[in-house]
Amino acid sequence: MKSVAERMVEEVDWASYRVAMGPASTLGVALRRLLSSANVDESSSAWNEIEEHVFSQGTIYSAAEPTVSVMLAALMEDQPSWRSGRILDLLFFIVRGTSATDPSLRGRCLDRAREGLWLLARWALAHEGWARDNALEVIEVIAPDRVELIRSAMAEH
Numbered sequence: 728m729k730s731v732a733e734r735m736v737e738e739v740d741w742a743s744y745r746v747a748m749g750p751a752s753t754l755g756v757a758l759r760r761l762l763s764s765a766n767v768d769e770s771s772s773a774w775n776e777i778e779e780h781v782f783s784q785g786t787i788y789s790a791a792e793p794t795v796s797v798m799l800a801a802l803m804e805d806q807p808s809w810r811s812g813r814i815l816d817l818l819f820f821i822v823r824g825t826s827a828t829d830p831s832l833r834g835r836c837l838d839r840a841r842e843g844l845w846l847l848a849r850w851a852l853a854h855e856g857w858a859r860d861n862a863l864e865v866i867e868v869i870a871p872d873r874v875e876l877i878r879s880a881m882a883e884h
Contacts, residue, residue, distance in 0.1 A: 732762050732801035739797070744790035746780040751790035754780065758794065762801055767809040774813050781817070787824035787832060795821055795836050799843035802850055808858065815850075815861035822868045840869045848877045852884055 729737075736755045744751040757776035764770035781791050798814045806814060822840050826832040840847075844866065851862040859881070867874050 730762065730801070730804055732797050732803070733759060735793075735797045735800050736762070739793045741790065741793075744793065745788045746790050747783045747786070747788055748780065751780075751788070754790050754794070758797055761810065761813055762797075764810055770809045770813050777817060778820075782820045782824050785824055787821055787826055787836065789826075789829065789832060791821045791824065792832065792835050792839060795839040796842075799840070799846055802843070802846055811850075811854075811858055812861060815858075815865060818865045819861065819868070822865060837869055840865065844870050844873065848873075848880070851877060852881055 736758050739755060741755040742750050742752045744754070746754055753776070757773050757780075760773035761770060761777065764773055781788060781794055795818065798818050801814050802811070818840060821836050822833075824833065824836075847862045847866050847869075851859045851866065854862070863874065863877070866877060
């Protein structure tokens with residue numbers, strides 16, 4: 728059975744978006760490979776097709792926008808650590824990036840990520856260690872005004 732995130736990957740016309748090297752035609756395949764990775768090696772292999780493509784040296788490309796939504800959908804389900812770390816890292820690099828060719832891209836990515844704020848907060852509450860820290864890093868970028876609220880909830884949890 729396909730997850731919501733996998734179905735979302737299929738619904739995006741990736742060829743209409745761009746990555747660092749041109750059209751994002753193969754990005755959907757790489758994201759599906761990440762979402763279905765069965766171990767660290769498979770996750771790393773998929774990551775190599777995403778890193779320096781969707782984002783590179785602090786620059787994001789148009790394919791980052793639908794990627795945010797797909798990665799948030801992936802966090803609706805429990806994920807093994809090798810996969811969730813990559814998912815949260817990808818979100819972090821996207822929301823921290825900028826675009827030289829589309830000044831509004833970062834804002835659109837931040838808006839999409841903010842739609843998943845409470846999902847990220849739930850992830851932080853339900854996990855410990857680096858999994859929690861990675862989610863909090865994304866929250867600090869997308870909703871700095873909510874970080875203390877979430878941290879106080881974690882302290883009481």
